[in-house]
Amino acid sequence: MHSITVNLTSNNYPIYIDSGLLEHIGDQIKKIYKGKKIAIITDSNVDKLYGNILETSLSKENFIIKKVVIAPGEKSKSFDTLKYVSEEILGFEITRGDLILTVGGGVVGDLGGFAASILLRGISFIQIPTTLLAQIDSSVGGKVAINSAKGKNLIGSFYQPKAVFIDPSLLKTLSERQFNDGLGEVIKYGAIKDENLFSNLLQYESKEDLLKNIDEIIYTCCNIKARIVEQDEKDLGERMLLNFGHTIGHGIEKQFNYETFTHGESVSIGMCIITKNSERLGITEKGTSELLEKLVKKYNLPCTVPDMNMEQMLKAIKLDKKNINDALNIILIKKIGCGFIKNIAASDIKKYIQCL
Ligand SMILES: NC(=O)c1ccc[n+]([C@@H]2O[C@H](COP(=O)([O-])OP(=O)(O)OC[C@H]3O[C@@H](n4cnc5c(N)ncnc54)[C@H](O)[C@@H]3O)[C@@H](O)[C@H]2O)c1
Incomplete structure (x- = not known):
């Protein structure tokens, strides 16, 4: 145990x-x-x-x-x-x-x-x-x-x-979709904190192969979360790292009325979009967004949304309870396993959430 x-x-x-x-x-x-x-x-x-x-x-x-x-x-x-x-x-x-x-x-x-x-x-x-x-x-x-x-x-x-x-x-007993939904968050942990977890997920040859390691995967994810929560129980600093992919993800869930995409699917889209943008802006190491997309697709999770409504997205981000005044914190990765919090002016958010 x-x-x-x-x-x-x-x-x-x-x-x-x-x-x-x-x-x-x-x-x-x-x-x-x-x-x-x-x-x-x-x-x-x-x-x-x-x-x-x-x-x-x-x-x-x-x-x-x-x-x-x-x-x-x-x-x-x-x-x-x-x-x-x-x-x-x-x-x-x-x-x-x-x-x-x-x-x-x-x-x-x-x-x-x-x-x-x-x-x-x-x-x-x-x-x-x-x-x-x-x-x-x-x-x-x-x-x-x-x-x-x-x-x-x-x-x-x-x-x-x-x-x-x-x-x-x-x-x-979970459906394939519900299981993959959780994998969206597993991928997130790898992307922000654990390159090893990320590369293992890339390497599993089948779901059976992944399931053989599921106790260890769950342990790794809970450990990452526990260490983060210990430092920042009330979500005022380090814990925000766990929101990687969530700024856009929440906007997508809201735009589609929580029906079209599951939470993990929305987060997957959010991680891919924001990383493509941060790579374009020279903040993220080249090739990172390609790796992320590869992993997301491997587990049948989406990485784009065909008709994202930018106005609704901006509205959802503005209403997010984590935003304070005209500045907001977004989560980016420098490379796989290295997430960080970036404080930006609210007026700059478009640069990070556009679909490329
Ligand atoms: N508190 C937090 O930190 C936190 C973090 C992330 C998400 N959430 C919340 O979690 C919720 C989503 O959780 P979820 O995805 O588990 O959804 P859920 O609780 O709705 O479960 C999904 C479906 O799976 C079924 N189910 C549960 N266990 C099963 C099993 N072993 N076998 C077969 N079916 C099973 C449920 O009956 C349900 O139909 C959202 O409300 C979200 O806001 C909270």
């Missing part, structure tokens, strides 16, 4: 990575939680696939369980679902000493973590992420949120889990 500790000023928590972990999850939780009650938040897809294994393992340890099942998909990161989940958990007469388990993709983790952060002013929660994106990204770092009509993730908090348990064997 791989393990990583996230060391924060207020608390430390472990991330465990092991194929088959879900079957022994009760035993693992017993080691770090001495209470009896556990409220599980999951979605109906994950519940159908893994609900029985989870409940069987928890019941063996005599935990008292309440399962709250939400509809799958981004629409569940809403006030309505938050209300439903909150009332169900309060109806279970949960106390501050009890535990919430979020079992699912980023939607369940974000919504469930946010519920945990506000119910009774904070109940401990454990993340059991079940998509690749959730295993390498959203379950680590404590950003939890729901969406507003004004934009994604605008209502939320920083609330760190008590632990993260990652079972890579759960990824076998």
Whole structure:
């Protein structure tokens, strides 16, 4: 079993990575939680696939369980679902000493973590992420949120889990597209921080080959994220590196109403466009954008968008909560494995986001 500790000023928590972990999850939780009650938040897809294994393992340890099942998909990161989940958990007469388990993709983790952060002013929660994106990204770092009509993730908090348990064997039931969606973020980690990860991804001969190394890949990504979050928990500096590809990516998701492209697909397009531009501007080493495009295409991710609306894109970037006054931070790479933050005047953004 791989393990990583996230060391924060207020608390430390472990991330465990092991194929088959879900079957022994009760035993693992017993080691770090001495209470009896556990409220599980999951979605109906994950519940159908893994609900029985989870409940069987928890019941063996005599935990008292309440399962709250939400509809799958981004629409569940809403006030309505938050209300439903909150009332169900309060109806279970949960106390501050009890535990919430979020079992699912980023939607369940974000919504469930946010519920945990506000119910009774904070109940401990454990993340059991079940998509690749959730295993390498959203379950680590404590950003939890729901969406507003004004934009994604605008209502939320920083609330760190008590632990993260990652079972890579759960990824076998993901569709090809969902799996590749997560790979978009894996490629991002390689591009900003780890040339070795990047070149390994280029070298795998098949999905089977990649899957043989998936525990290690997840470990590498979580490690990168953990080290970054340790330096900048509240996303005011170094953590912004994780937004490589996201400035344009968020604009694309918004323009296409979160329907045409998945998050990982939008980020892939964003990484490719911004790197082509930074290479043209002489900031990025020649040949880098070609390598990036090669890798993105290898995993069936897109690198361009046929009809990007520049006006809408600029509007989305302006509304991004990370932008301050007339300056904004964009993330570029000098070469593969070397990401950096560049502060630019808002009026210069067009140079970096045009489709070449
Ligand atoms: N908190 C953060 O730091 C952070 C970072 C990145 C993304 N996010 C958020 O994550 C969300 C996207 O997460 P996601 O891509 O996991 O989406 P998701 O949670 O909607 O899951 C995608 C789909 O996969 C299904 N699913 C989950 N696990 C499965 C499995 N093992 N087998 C088969 N199907 C499975 C789900 O039911 C759902 O239909 C977005 O809301 C995004 O804002 C948060």
